[in-house]
Amino acid sequence: MSPNAPETAAQRLADIKTRMDRAAGRLEGGARANLVAVSKTFDASAIAPVIEAGQRHFGENRVQEAQGKWPALKSAYRDIVLHLIGPLQTNKAGDAVGLFDVIESVDRDKLARVLSGEMEKQNRHLPCFVQVNIGGEEQKAGVAVSETVAFVARCRDQYGLDIVGLMCIPPVEDAPGPYFAQLARLATEAGVSQLSMGMSSDFETAILMGATQVRVGSALFGAR
Ligand SMILES: *Cc1c(COP(=O)(O)O)cnc(C)c1O
Numbered sequence: 001m002s003p004n005a006p007e008t009a010a011q012r013l014a015d016i017k018t019r020m021d022r023a024a025g026r027l028e029g030g031a032r033a034n035l036v037a038v039s040k041t042f043d044a045s046a047i048a049p050v051i052e053a054g055q056r057h058f059g060e061n062r063v064q065e066a067q068g069k070w071p072a073l074k075s076a077y078r079d080i081v082l083h084l085i086g087p088l089q090t091n092k093a094g095d096a097v098g099l100f101d102v103i104e105s106v107d108r109d110k111l112a113r114v115l116s117g118e119m120e121k122q123n124r125h126l127p128c129f130v131q132v133n134i135g136g137e138e139q140k141a142g143v144a145v146s147e148t149v150a151f152v153a154r155c156r157d158q159y160g161l162d163i164v165g166l167m168c169i170p171p172v173e174d175a176p177g178p179y180f181a182q183l184a185r186l187a188t189e190a191g192v193s194q195l196s197m198g199m200s201s202d203f204e205t206a207i208l209m210g211a212t213q214v215r216v217g218s219a220l221f222g223a224r
Contacts, residue, residue, distance in 0.1 A: 009046075010053035012220050013037075016203075020214065023207040033207050036083050036196075038217030041224045044069045050220065051077050059104075059215050061086025063096050070099060085167070085196075085215055087141045090114040097122050104129040104167045104196055106155060107143050116159040127164045129196050130155065132186065134179045135171035142168065145186065152190040165194025165212065176202045180209035 007015070016035065024032055038059040039047050047058070047069070056079055060066035066082065074080050083102040090111055096103060097118040106112055106128045119125050130152050133142030143151045148166070155161040166187045170179035180197050187195055198206025200219035207214065218224060 008053075009049040009220070013050060013053045013055055016216055016219060019204060020207060023204040026208060033198075033203075033211050034213040036085070036213060036215045037220050038085065038199075038215050039221060040065065040086075040217065042221045044073055046221060047073060051080070057081045057083060059083040059085040059217075060100075063088065063092045063099070066099060067095065083215075088115075094118045094122070097124055097126065100126065102127050102129070105131045105141065106161065106163070107131045107133075107141050109151075109154065109159075112155045112159045112161055116161055119161075125162060128155070128161050129165045129167040129194065130163055130190075130192075131167045132183060134168040134183055135174065137171055140169065145182070148186050149190045152192060163192055165192045165196060166190065167196035169199070170197075170202075177205050177209060180206050180211065184210045 020033060020035065034057060036057045036059040037050055037055050040061045058080060060082065070082055081101045082099065083104055084096055084100040085104045088096055088105050088111060093114045097115065103115065103126055106115065107130065130148065131142040132148050133140050133144060152163050155163045166183055168179065168183045170176040183197055184195055194212045195210055196213040196215065197211045198214035200216050203214040203216055
């Protein structure tokens with residue numbers, strides 16, 4: 001969808017919510033997934049109408065970009081929940097802990113240790129997700145599938161992080177369903193309850209596979 005599509009932000013948001021509900025309706029119990037609106041590359045003037053339409057959870061993949069637009073938006077709208085969904089360098093961990101409310105990209109021991117120290121220092125104990133490299137792709141961030149259960153345990157026991165779930169981005173060239181199902185099995189093994197999976201092209205599939213949270217960018221904000 002182009003950013004110049006005739007629909008308003010509120011209409012696009014409502015359309016995504018309807019599609020999410022329809023997907024959830026096909027599940028026993030019909031639990032509703034949380035929508036994270038991915039606003040990367042879009043500025044405050046594009047984000048504000050989505051907030052005005054009622055959306056509260058937002059995702060950004062770069063700390064520096066988020067620092068340029070979110071402090072003002074967060075002071076204007078006090079109940080925003082900002083998710084970091086991109087790779088985090090340890091030298092940006094302090095900034096990330098200061099600005100974000102959820103960290104979804106914990107994927108190595110050094111980062112877990114540094115994040116833990118920053119959370120202690122700033123007294124901000126944020127919920128975190130462990131990112132899993134579910135397709136075993138060389139270029140992608142995330143802990144290996146075979147390492148996930150042990151890494152979640154270390155994050156909790158050794159570093160004291162509040163790991164609430166797993167996050168993944170499946171390989172673009174494959175059907176995502178089997179990867180989502182595998183992430184769900186891993187979460188059960190690791191003893192975490194939340195699953196952050198599904199983007200604009202596959203969030204309905206993710207919900208069918210048990211996503212508790214989907215991360216939707218272009219379907220909401222337009223093409224980047
Ligand atoms: C950009 C991004 C999304 C959203 O992607 P869309 O295809 O635009 O919905 C979701 N998750 C992560 C980690 C991203 O970087």
